[in-house]
Structure formats: structure tokens, C-alpha cells
Amino acid sequence: MAESVKVLPEEVQEIIEVHEWDMRTREGVTRFKELKAKSLPSVALDGELVYEAIIPGQEELIEELQRRYGEK
Amino acid sequence: MKPKNQLHRFIFHTRGVCPPEIHFQLKDRLLEEIRFVGGGCPGNAQLVSRLIKGKTIDHILPLLRGIECREQTSCPDQLAVALESAVNGTLLPAETLRIMDDSKPRERVGLIGVLDGNSDILEKIISSMQSNGVEAAYCMGNFTGKEDANEDVIRLLKRQKEMFCIQGERDWSYGNYRESGLPPLRSQDRDWIAMLPQVMTFQLGGRKAVAFYGDYLQHLPGFSDFGSYGLEINMVCGLTDFMGDETVFPALEAMIPQFQADLIFFGQRKDWGHWCVGEKEFFSVGRSMESGRAKWGLLEVVSGGLRFETIEEAM
Numbered sequence: 001m002a003e004s005v006k007v008l009p010e011e012v013q014e015i016i017e018v019h020e021w022d023m024r025t026r027e028g029v030t031r032f033k034e035l036k037a038k039s040l041p042s043v044a045l046d047g048e049l050v051y052e053a054i055i056p057g058q059e060e061l062i063e064e065l066q067r068r069y070g071e072k
Numbered sequence: 073m074k075p076k077n078q079l080h081r082f083i084f085h086t087r088g089v090c091p092p093e094i095h096f097q098l099k100d101r102l103l104e105e106i107r108f109v110g111g112g113c114p115g116n117a118q119l120v121s122r123l124i125k126g127k128t129i130d131h132i133l134p135l136l137r138g139i140e141c142r143e144q145t146s147c148p149d150q151l152a153v154a155l156e157s158a159v160n161g162t163l164l165p166a167e168t169l170r171i172m173d174d175s176k177p178r179e180r181v182g183l184i185g186v187l188d189g190n191s192d193i194l195e196k197i198i199s200s201m202q203s204n205g206v207e208a209a210y211c212m213g214n215f216t217g218k219e220d221a222n223e224d225v226i227r228l229l230k231r232q233k234e235m236f237c238i239q240g241e242r243d244w245s246y247g248n249y250r251e252s253g254l255p256p257l258r259s260q261d262r263d264w265i266a267m268l269p270q271v272m273t274f275q276l277g278g279r280k281a282v283a284f285y286g287d288y289l290q291h292l293p294g295f296s297d298f299g300s301y302g303l304e305i306n307m308v309c310g311l312t313d314f315m316g317d318e319t320v321f322p323a324l325e326a327m328i329p330q331f332q333a334d335l336i337f338f339g340q341r342k343d344w345g346h347w348c349v350g351e352k353e354f355f356s357v358g359r360s361m362e363s364g365r366a367k368w369g370l371l372e373v374v375s376g377g378l379r380f381e382t383i384e385e386a387m
Contacts, residue, residue, distance in 0.1 A: 022110065023327055025092070025297040026290060029310040038319050040326040053322065 084154035183369035188217030212339030213240025213285030277373030286340025
């Protein structure tokens with residue numbers, strides 16, 4: 001997932017903050033359960049689980065990020 | 073006075089860099105092994121490791137100190153902090169999990185769950201296992217307990233051939249003089265317990281098995297998420313809540329290709345259970361006594377896989 005975030009356009013990168021959790025770690029497992037996720041990879045936006053078992057396409061992800069940013 | 077030329081293994085938890093841990097070994101002031109674990113640039117990290125392996129701390133510290141990559145630090149800088157901490161004693165040698173391997177390939181084995189210090193149950197189970205022709209038995213921890221027969225239990229366990237025991241949480245407490253509210257135990261029995269492994273590996277029908285008690289291992293000093301069988305322990309104890317949460321099995325299935333073992337046994341849950349996820353099999357080894365009857369697990373290799381059943385004996 002981190003790779004798909006890295007390739008987002010600069011204007012999108014500027015409005016987001018990215019955290020990646022490693023599921024091999026206890027910290028990663030704890031976060032996974034906090035989000036009530038079931039599958040991998042899982043993507044949460046603003047602490048809300050949005051994508052499960054898929055990596056969204058770039059256009060879809062950008063649209064969702066910008067929509068959320070616009071609502072703030 | 074510290075003994076010279078003794079090899080010590082350290083695990084350093086980094087700050088501000090990609091790899092969360094640095095594992096290294098020191099013999100006196102000589103760096104024997106070095107590994108940046110869990111992230112970062114693996115090629116560069118491996119190169120750094122190769123370049124400084126076999127050098128003395130005095131030689132490499134000036135090379136490592138003060139290099140900045142992010143957040144005013146870097147992997148080399150963190151290694152410098154780690155080495156200085158090891159030398160000045162603020163970082164203690166890692167007490168990693170004690171792992172024992174039963175290298176003899178097995179076809180028919182017995183599993184003993186929590187005994188709680190009850191020697192009568194153990195005696196009954198041993199007798200039942202002998203009449204069922206098991207090759208080896210694995211005692212899954214917490215063989216000590218509130219029943220006042222811990223010494224008899226230990227005596228029986230020590231006397232058996234092909235009996236392999238792992239430390240449960242309570243056993244670990246006894247072995248480290250940390251128990252409370254439990255019957256006293258002789259020092260030699262505590263020493264025997266302290267030398268037991270916390271993780272046992274064995275071969276069953278050509279498949280690799282790992283057995284451990286439960287989540288106390290995650291809280292032991294030096295436990296590493298990236299250490300041997302750390303993933304199996306984290307997934308069983310944390311992700312699946314000892315397999316009670318089947319909703320996370322898709323995530324478990326995504327992680328198990330990274331497992332070292334094919335068969336995973338655990339004892340803490342205290343009830344018996346068997347799950348197949350992906351190509352892995354998980355076994356919860358339950359209590360040794362249920363409804364007044366002794367109970368143990370028989371696992372044997374059959375054509376096409378494994379057969380698992382529990383055997384009950386009247387007391």
C-alpha cells in the first residue's frame with residue numbers, strides 16, 4: 001500500500017499524512033483490531049476502515065482523499 | 073568481574089529510523105553479528121553489517137556516530153547508540169525465547185495440556201499414552217499449579233523418556249522465583265523448570281511443528297516480533313485471540329506464508345480445538361482433566377495428513 005501512496009501526485013501528498021503498520025508486529029495487530037479490519041491489505045482514512053483486501057486505484061483513492069479533505 | 077570473551081546477544085529498539093530493532097552480538101568489545109530488523113533499506117543495511125562485522129567497537133563507533141538520515145538520526149547513528157548502551161550497561165543482553173528442537177521425526181505423538189500440579193492426572197495420562205503407543209509426548213505448560221503435588225508432577229515428567237516439556241506462564245514464574253499464592257517448590261525443581269524451553273519444535277510426518285504456551289511470551293524481556301516464531305505467536309495470541317475470532321482468518325491466511333512452522337500448538341486457551349487455515353493447522357491443547365476424566369490429545373500421521381483426537385480416561 002505504501003508504494004501506491006508514494007506515487008500519488010504532490011498536491012495530494014501535501015494534504016495527507018500516512019502511517020503504515022506492520023502486521024508482523026504486536027503494534028500492527030493491535031491497530032488492525034482497533035480498526036475492526038478482517039483482511040489484508042486494509043486501508044483506513046481518518047481512522048475509518050475504507051478499503052479491505054484491495055488496493056484502490058489511484059483515481060479512486062485521490063477522489064476519496066480530496067472529498068474528505070474538502071469536507072474538513 | 074564480568075567474564076571475558078563471552079558472547080552476548082542484544083536487541084535494541086530504535087528511535088526515528090525505519091528498522092524498529094537492531095540485533096547484534098558482542099564478544100567483549102568485538103562486534104560478532106549485526107542485523108537491522110523489520111524495515112529500512114535491506115541492501116544498505118546488509119552492507120553496513122558486513123563492513124563492520126568483526127571490528128571492535130572502538131574502531132567503528134567514530135564511523136557511525138552523528139550520521140543523519142531522518143529525525144536527526146540514522147541507522148548507523150542508532151547502532152552507535154545501541155553499542156554505547158551495551159557497553160555502559162544501560163542495554164542488557166537480550167533474554168530471547170528459549171527454543172528446543174526435538175529433531176527425531178515423529179509419526180504418533182501425545183499432547184498434554186494444563187495439569188495444574190495434579191500428579192494423579194499425569195500418571196493416568198502417561199499410562200494411557202503408553203497403551204496407545206505414542207512415540208513422544210509434549211507437555212504444553214502450566215504443569216505446576218495450586219494442587220500441592222508439583223514436586224510429584226516434576227518427578228514424573230523427568231522420569232519419562234521422550235517427554236518434552238515447555239514452560240507455561242506459571243512454570244516460568246516458578247523458574248524465576250516470581251510466583252505468588254502458590255505452594256512452595258524446591259530450588260532444584262525451579263532450576264529444572266528454568267532450563268526448560270518456552271518454545272518447542274518438532275517434526276510430524278515431515279511437517280514442522282511449533283508448540284508454545286501462550287501470550288506471556290510476548291511480555292518476556294527481549295521478545296522480538298521478528299524473532300523465531302514471533303509471527304506465529306503474535307498471530308495466534310493477538311490476531312485470532314487464540315483462534316476464537318474467526319472473522320480475521322482472511323488476514324491470518326495472508327500472513328501464514330511467512331510462518332516458519334506448518335503445525336502450531338498452544339496451551340493457554342485451556343479448551344481443545346483444531347483449525348485448518350490455508351495449509352497450516354492450529355491446535356489448542358486443552359485441560360488435562362474435564363468432567364472428572366483425564367484427557368489428552370493423540371496426533372498421528374495417516375495417509376493424506378494428520379488425524380487428531382482426544383482420549384479420555386476415567387479417574
